[in-house]
Amino acid sequence: MAVAHVLVFPFPIQGHINCMLHFATALVGAGVHVTFLHTEHNLRRLGGRASSASGSPLLRFLSVPDGLPDDHPRSASDLPELYKSLAGGATGPYRDLLSADAGADPTGGFAPVTCLVADGLLPWSFDVAEELGVPAIAFRTASAGSFLAFLSVPKLFELAELPFPVGGDLDEPVRGVPGMESFLRRRDLPSACRRPKDSDDDVGPALRPLAKLSADNGKARALVLNTTASLERSALAHIAPHMRDMFAVGPLHAMSPAAAASSSLLREDDGCMAWLDAQADRSVVYASLGSLAVITHEQFTEFYSGLVAAGYPFLWVLRPDMVKASQDAALQRTAAAAAGDGKARVVAWAPQRDVLRHRAVGCFLTHAGWNSTLEAVVEGVPTVCWPVSAEQQINSRFVGAVWRNGLDMKDVCERAVVEKTVREAMESDEIRRSAEALAQQVKRDVAAGGSSVTEFERLVGFIRELSA
Numbered sequence: 001m002a003v004a005h006v007l008v009f010p011f012p013i014q015g016h017i018n019c020m021l022h023f024a025t026a027l028v029g030a031g032v033h034v035t036f037l038h039t040e041h042n043l044r045r046l047g048g049r050a051s052s053a054s055g056s057p058l059l060r061f062l063s064v065p066d067g068l069p070d071d072h073p074r075s076a077s078d079l080p081e082l083y084k085s086l087a088g089g090a091t092g093p094y095r096d097l098l099s100a101d102a103g104a105d106p107t108g109g110f111a112p113v114t115c116l117v118a119d120g121l122l123p124w125s126f127d128v129a130e131e132l133g134v135p136a137i138a139f140r141t142a143s144a145g146s147f148l149a150f151l152s153v154p155k156l157f158e159l160a161e162l163p164f165p166v167g168g169d170l171d172e173p174v175r176g177v178p179g180m181e182s183f184l185r186r187r188d189l190p191s192a193c194r195r196p197k198d199s200d201d202d203v204g205p206a207l208r209p210l211a212k213l214s215a216d217n218g219k220a221r222a223l224v225l226n227t228t229a230s231l232e233r234s235a236l237a238h239i240a241p242h243m244r245d246m247f248a249v250g251p252l253h254a255m256s257p258a259a260a261a262s263s264s265l266l267r268e269d270d271g272c273m274a275w276l277d278a279q280a281d282r283s284v285v286y287a288s289l290g291s292l293a294v295i296t297h298e299q300f301t302e303f304y305s306g307l308v309a310a311g312y313p314f315l316w317v318l319r320p321d322m323v324k325a326s327q328d329a330a331l332q333r334t335a336a337a338a339a340g341d342g343k344a345r346v347v348a349w350a351p352q353r354d355v356l357r358h359r360a361v362g363c364f365l366t367h368a369g370w371n372s373t374l375e376a377v378v379e380g381v382p383t384v385c386w387p388v389s390a391e392q393q394i395n396s397r398f399v400g401a402v403w404r405n406g407l408d409m410k411d412v413c414e415r416a417v418v419e420k421t422v423r424e425a426m427e428s429d430e431i432r433r434s435a436e437a438l439a440q441q442v443k444r445d446v447a448a449g450g451s452s453v454t455e456f457e458r459l460v461g462f463i464r465e466l467s468a
């Protein structure tokens with residue numbers, strides 16, 4: 001059988017890297033050679049941590065330029081710029097890598113690349129690969145539900161569900177996303193569907209290209225999703241007809257638990273684990289809004305006051321770039337609280353999967369990014385969702401209204417609501433039971449013979465066939 005050598009190429013931001021590195025690790029576990037493609041900037045940030053993560057001779061890390069100058073801040077608000085510059089900066093070196101000779105490294109046992117699995121946000125990478133005779137598979141790191149919502153955008157315009165009427169009620173139900181009509185409201189659609197506050201701007205020019213990107217993923221040989229049938233059976237069934245083939249292989253971090261912990265672009269503060277050790281079982285609120293969210297100082301204050309008023313110890317991830325302005329003052333206040341009575345701990349970046357697995361954690365206040373949502377699901381930790389952007393709006397609706405493993409605090413950031421919602425998530429037996437049942441169900445999917453494992457095996461066979 002031909003040696004399969006897969007090039008795994010994520011969009012170079014934290015959530016996408018984490019998820020696709022778990023995927024790469026799982027492929028390596030199946031005996032497939034993998035080249036994992038970072039940007040030069042990220043590979044520099046990861047330093048020695050990138051390669052020590054692999055521990056396998058079947059996995060290597062290479063990089064391409066992202067097209068931005070070295071001193072560019074690459075902050076969350078620069079994502080559209082990164083998106084554009086990457087295509088310009090990376091295409092040449094990427095093309096070289098895929099061409100038979102450059103992609104090979106006989107001394108390391110690497111044959112030329114035989115298959116590409118690239119982030120669905122990088123359509124140009126598919127075109128170049130197929131042009132060079134390398135079959136391309138699309139990988140989306142978000143939920144199936146959100147992907148289906150983007151696929152449904154033309155239908156939403158056709159039904160006049162979009163654009164939302166100016167000043168209209170965001171609690172109105174939405175028709176047009178199949179299988180979700182019983183629970184989806186306007187406010188649960190991806191944030192790109194909303195007009196900026198008080199504006200009558202047309203959302204179409206921004207939204208339609210995003211929808212086209214999803215539809216275009218259907219041209220790839222197959223679509224891979226980091227989800228599982230038991231979480232998103234209906235959405236998967238509605239996506240399948242739009243794709244040439246489809247594989248639901250998640251949650252990937254639970255498929256390959258030994259996966260590279262060192263994909264963190266920020267250094268993890270492990271000190272919080274000892275702090276957690278000193279706390280009682282299920283007594284701590286873990287609060288993190290992921291790698292990109294930026295909040296205002298007012299929102300910070302409401303969260304802070306609500307968390308303090310709820311009365312539980314809390315561990316709070318406050319990235320250095322997370323609070324617009326006044327970060328210093330904000331940090332000083334929380335640090336003072338932490339030092340004062342030991343009831344709070346603030347870190348710039350946590351080893352999140354270890355934190356969620358810790359017996360002391362009672363609930364997770366999250367922005368409902370898809371990785372964070374899945375990580376909480378697997379550990380059976382009740383969640384309080386406060387979605388910020390992108391597809392987080394729809395993920396949090398699944399948490400609050402479909403799986404019921406947590407509560408959705410969407411669009412409200414008031415201290416009294418934070419306090420009440422956190423209390424409910426910490427104390428509700430019903431939510432805890434749902435969270436635990438969901439965790440059991442998903443763990444069956446990623447155990448031998450489970451749906452995600454079976455799908456992953458089918459995917460490895462598919463990749464080997466494409467590589468022959």
Ligand code: UDP
Binds near residue numbers: 349371373
């Ligand atoms: N994460 C982490 N430490 C933190 C905060 C987040 O390791 O302090 C990880 C988290 O485990 C997840 C990823 O960063 O894998 C965030 O991805 P997600 O899709 O939840 O959100 P995004 O950052 O893309 O908005």
